[in-house]
Amino acid sequence: MKKLYFLLIINILISCKKESPKAPVKTVTPPAIILTDERKVQIDTATINAFKSETLKQFYHSSENKTVWGNLKKRTFVLSLLKKSDELGLNPDDYKSSTLEKFEKRISELKDSELATYDILLTYNFELYLSHLYKGKLDPKKLYTNWDLEEKTFDVNNVLVKAFNENKLDSISEHCQSKAEPYKQLLEALTIINTFPDDTDIGNIPSPDKVKISLNDTSSSLINIKKRLLFWKDMSGKSDSLTKKYDQKTFDAVKRFQERHGLAADGVIGAGTINALNFSKQKRKEQIIANLERWRWYNNELSESYFIINIPDYSLNVVENQDTTLVRNVVVGTSKRRTPIITSKLRSVVFNPTWTVPPTILKEDVVPAMKRNRNYLAKKNITIYDSAGKVVDPKAWNENNPGKYRYVQSPGYNNSLGLMKIMFPNHHSVYLHDTNHRNYFGRNNRSLSSGCVRIENPLEVAEHILDDSESYTKDKIDTIIASKKTTYVKINKKYALYQWYWTAWSKKNQLIFRADIYNLDSDLYAKLRE
Numbered sequence: 001m002k003k004l005y006f007l008l009i010i011n012i013l014i015s016c017k018k019e020s021p022k023a024p025v026k027t028v029t030p031p032a033i034i035l036t037d038e039r040k041v042q043i044d045t046a047t048i049n050a051f052k053s054e055t056l057k058q059f060y061h062s063s064e065n066k067t068v069w070g071n072l073k074k075r076t077f078v079l080s081l082l083k084k085s086d087e088l089g090l091n092p093d094d095y096k097s098s099t100l101e102k103f104e105k106r107i108s109e110l111k112d113s114e115l116a117t118y119d120i121l122l123t124y125n126f127e128l129y130l131s132h133l134y135k136g137k138l139d140p141k142k143l144y145t146n147w148d149l150e151e152k153t154f155d156v157n158n159v160l161v162k163a164f165n166e167n168k169l170d171s172i173s174e175h176c177q178s179k180a181e182p183y184k185q186l187l188e189a190l191t192i193i194n195t196f197p198d199d200t201d202i203g204n205i206p207s208p209d210k211v212k213i214s215l216n217d218t219s220s221s222l223i224n225i226k227k228r229l230l231f232w233k234d235m236s237g238k239s240d241s242l243t244k245k246y247d248q249k250t251f252d253a254v255k256r257f258q259e260r261h262g263l264a265a266d267g268v269i270g271a272g273t274i275n276a277l278n279f280s281k282q283k284r285k286e287q288i289i290a291n292l293e294r295w296r297w298y299n300n301e302l303s304e305s306y307f308i309i310n311i312p313d314y315s316l317n318v319v320e321n322q323d324t325t326l327v328r329n330v331v332v333g334t335s336k337r338r339t340p341i342i343t344s345k346l347r348s349v350v351f352n353p354t355w356t357v358p359p360t361i362l363k364e365d366v367v368p369a370m371k372r373n374r375n376y377l378a379k380k381n382i383t384i385y386d387s388a389g390k391v392v393d394p395k396a397w398n399e400n401n402p403g404k405y406r407y408v409q410s411p412g413y414n415n416s417l418g419l420m421k422i423m424f425p426n427h428h429s430v431y432l433h434d435t436n437h438r439n440y441f442g443r444n445n446r447s448l449s450s451g452c453v454r455i456e457n458p459l460e461v462a463e464h465i466l467d468d469s470e471s472y473t474k475d476k477i478d479t480i481i482a483s484k485k486t487t488y489v490k491i492n493k494k495y496a497l498y499q500w501y502w503t504a505w506s507k508k509n510q511l512i513f514r515a516d517i518y519n520l521d522s523d524l525y526a527k528l529r530e
Contacts, residue, residue, distance in 0.1 A: 030157035033063040034165045038070025041112040048120060056124055059157050067119035068164070077169055078126050079104060088173075089190055089292035090132055091529060095125040127156045133176040136296035137528055146340040148427055149297055180302055182505055183295040189288050189506035199281045202227045205274055213269040217246045225269065228277045229253045232511075234260070262313060262514045264444045276513070284504070284513065290524040291504045299343065303496035307346065307432070309453055311339050311501045312514040314446040316432075316455060318464065318495075326464055331435065331446045331454040338518055339451055339499065344424040346495040349462045351480045351487040352411035353421045357382065358429060359403070361450055367402050370394070382409045411484050419481050420458050422465075424497050432497075434458040447517045453499065465491055 043065045048057055060066075069075045082095040092098075103110070103118040110118060135152040154176075163172040177183065205224045213219050226242045229235035235253030251267045259265040261276045279287075302308075305320045311332045318326035333339035337360065357366055369376040374394040377384060384392040385406040392405060409415050418434020428451065435454040440446060455461055459477055466472040466489060480487050503514045503521060516522075 028155055028158065029058055030062045030155075030161040031165070033059075033068055033161055035063060035066060035068060036071055038072075039115070040067045040070050041115050042066055043116040043120065044113075047113075047116055051120065051124055053124065055127065055157055056120070059123055059127070059161070060120075062157070062161060067116055069119050069122050074164070074169055075104070075122065078122060081173055082125060082129055085129060087190070087194075088133065088177075088187065089289040090129065090137075094132070094137070095129050096121060097125075100125065123160075127160060130154075130156050130160065130172065130176050132296070133173060134296065134300070136293050138293065138524075140294075140297045140341075143524075143527070144341070146338060146428065147297075148340060148342045148344070150299065150343050152297070152300075178295055178298065178300045180295065180298070180300070182502060183292070185505040185507065186288060186292050186295060186502075188509075189504055189511055190285070190292070192506055192509065192511055193281065193285050193288060196231070196281050199231050202231060205278055207271075207274065211270070213246055215246055215248070215251045215267060218244050219246065220244055221269075221274075222246055222250070225254075225274075225277060226250055229257060231281075232257065260510060260512055262444075262512075272515075276515075279513075284511070286525040287513065287516070287521045288504045289528065290521045291502045293524060293528055294500075294502060298498065298500055302498065303494070305493060306496040306498055308498040309500065310514075311341075311453075311499070312503045312517050316453070318461070326461065328461065329441045329446065329456045331437075331440050331449050332517075333449050333451040334447050335518055337450045339449070339453055340426070340428045340430060341501055342424075342426050342428070342430075342497065342499040344426055344497045344499075346422055346424050346465070346491050346497055348423045348491055349466060349489045350421050350423060351462075351477070351489070352419065352484050353415065353417045353433070353486060354411055355409040355416045357407035357409070358450075362402060362407065366407065367399065370397065370402075371399055377407065380409060381412065381414065382407050411486055417452075418454075418458065420462055422455075422458075422462070422491075432458075445515075465493065465495060467493060 043060060045065060048060055048065070060068075069078070079097070079100055082097045082100065083092055085092050085095060085097075100118070100122060103114070103121070106114075107118075131154055134154045134156075140147045140149060159172065159176065163169050163175070203224050205221050205228065207221075213221070213225075222244050223242050226235065227239055229250065230237060230239055234257040235250065237249075246269075254269060254273065255265045255267045257277070258267070258273060261273075263272050263276065302319070305318075307316060307318055309316050309330060309332075314330050314332060316326075316328040316330045317324050366377070374397065378394060384394065384397055385408060386392050387404060397405070413419065414436045416436055417431070418436055418438075421431040421433035423431055430452045432453050432455055435449075437448075437454075438456075440448055440454070441456040459474075459481070463472060463474055463477055472489065501518070501520065503516050505512050
């Protein structure tokens with residue numbers, strides 16, 4: 001009867017979990033667990049099997065199905081990590097922190113069957129915590145169709161048993177986390193935002209009396225605008241003597257705020273600035289937590305040389321031997337035609353590329369334009385080919401079956417891909433490339449492409465990564481471009497490509513945010529807390 005009772009308790013404790021460690025395709029038996037002289041009891045295998053976790057079975061197989069957490073120091077350290085997991089953006093409730101602490105308070109009174117239950121729950125939840133730290137709580141492939149990331153595998157048993165046996169549990173949390181600088185900046189951002197007081201007394205800022213508020217204007221909205229600037233420490237002073245006048249001090253504070261949020265730092269208060277000011281402390285904290293989860297999906301360690309693109313920041317950084325060697329503005333996909341999140345490797349540079357119209361652009365842009373004007377493609381230097389590779393006269397083009405043709409734009413300065421593209425393996429038919437809309441790089445909002453990433457001054461990027469002082473100098477690249485001949489060049493140096501998405505970080509003890517251009521943050525946070 002007692003056995004049935006404890007199995008019932010276990011089922012209740014694990015049934016409300018949204019996930020459990022999944023059985024790996026190939027199980028690896030961890031090394032034997034070194035047990036100490038503290039109290040330990042034999043565990044009934046039925047109690048372990050109730051968790052339906054192959055990982056848990058393997059763990060206790062290494063202890064010959066005996067309890068392992070008899071050491072008070074080890075046990076309380078694990079409990080402490082789970083209790084303060086919110087400091088890493090995790091949720092202590094996911095690891096039954098309160099339930100485990102109740103067991104701990106009764107540790108000296110626990111019967112053998114209760115001690116076995118406590119031991120298993122501690123292992124189960126600690127391994128869940130470590131797994132969440134390493135690869136996140138959620139699976140991006142189940143959330144998004146356009147995320148093409150390397151799958152992360154994690155032998156949690158081996159990591160835990162090794163740390164357990166070597167008395168290195170104090171470093172296990174750090175060991176499981178990303179070593180990338182943006183991840184560390186996010187952890188720092190979470191620490192920083194937790195130092196801010198409650199802000200529920202600051203009201204929402206209504207739309208300003210004018211469309212935009214400029215220096216020396218007067219507006220009733222400025223009272224709460226100034227309160228927000230004081231709260232976020234972009235402005236110093238006291239909140240009891242605020243006026244409706246847009247003075248120089250506030251103007252300078254607004255520019256600082258705008259710069260931290262990736263807005264045009266012109267001091268003019270428009271809709272974008274108002275929207276950013278209206279984010280509460282709680283919403284910004286949720287944004288940071290969502291980004292921490294996202295970074296746990298990414299590689300824990302980055303390659304020696306890599307391109308890293310932050311889509312909402314519209315930026316590309318080339319990093320070699322931990323040194324940023326090149327920085328470029330980029331244009332990314334619109335919210336309707338999003339740039340996919342990709343981890344890949346650069347393969348080749350193509351000078352004077354042709355451009356084949358992809359299906360989405362054909363359907364949504366080209367076909368409607370051709371129906372209005374049969375000379376539309378000719379004006380853009382795009383040739384129509386039939387399935388046999390023969391040129392089709394635009395007048396003979398069948399508008400009722402446009403998908404049976406290929407539409408190819410000739411190389412040149414006005415080609416949609418510009419003068420070059422960089423190719424890399426992916427499932428989305430996207431590239432890094434030049435553009436025929438070079439004026440876009442001067443804009444603040446650069447979510448303007450059909451999915452590919454467009455690079456500012458791309459020929460300089462090509463010269464840098466080809467790194468050939470004989471064959472691909474600036475002059476020789478210019479000669480290739482002038483020939484208008486499509487030329488493929490292999491990239492000999494190994495560059496990883498990280499085309500990723502994050503909207504929050506910290507820098508020099510300041511919080512940095514970007515607009516969530518694909519509206520991913522709030523939904524992700526909600527799923528994390530389900």
